[in-house]
Structures are given as structure tokens and as C-alpha cells.
Amino acid sequence: MREIILKDNWVLCEKDNPEKSVTVELPNCFKETEGFENCGDICVYKKTFSSDEINNSNRAFIYFGSVFRRACVFLNGRKLGYHDGYQSPFKFEISDFIKEGENLLEVEVDSGVKQGDLFGANCTPSFM
Helix, strand or coil, X not given: CCCCCCCCCEEEEECCEEEEEEEECCCECHHHCCCCCCCCCEEEEXXXXXXXXXXXXXXXXXXXXXXXXXXXXXXXXXXXXXXXXXXXXXXXXXXXXXXXXXXXXXXXXXXXXXXXXXXXXXXCCCXX
């Protein structure tokens, strides 16, 4: 199995203001990123990668080390899935979503505390 690390050159932007953006490396805590300290609970991480980096003869997965708190993951505008797991690892199969050439991976991170959440608001929102 071939592993591709996608830690560099992610674009972080506010969900409601995508023009406000900055390039970051993972892991990243958007509430601690300059200019995003007072943003809302939801931000979006975007990353492009080439299909040339992936062996098309095998199934392909995207693995995440953790996300604080919830994540909705899209590839080329198609929803891969949703994760609600307070910094637990998760993955999605991307085999059917990859297209020839450049692909756009988007991770919408919601760090807001909702009723019934196990951990309180003093936890640091992050994406790995």
C-alpha cells in the first residue's frame, strides 16, 4: 500500500467568508491561527492533490488522525462522510470520488460545543 502524506499547504478559510484564508500545515488549530482567533465555530480546510500520486489499480482511502470535534469531508464537491468523534482517528474510502488530474479535498470542521457533548468548551479545536 502506498501512503501519501497531505500535511502541507492546506488552505484554511472561514465557512461564511471563504475569501478570508491562510495557508497552514497540519496539525492545525484554527482558533489559534493568526486572524482566525475570533472566527465562528466552523472553518474549512482545503487541499488539492493529483490523481497521479495514487495507484489507480487499488482502493484508496483518506485517513485522519483526529478532528476536534466534528468534520464533514468532501472530495471534488461530493460528500465522503461525517465524523463526530472528539479527536479519534477516522477514514473514508475515496476510490469512487477521485478524478483524473487535480482533486479538491475539503474538510469542514465544527468545533462548537453542542448539547450532550461529552467534553466541554475548554478543549482546543484542531485538525490533524
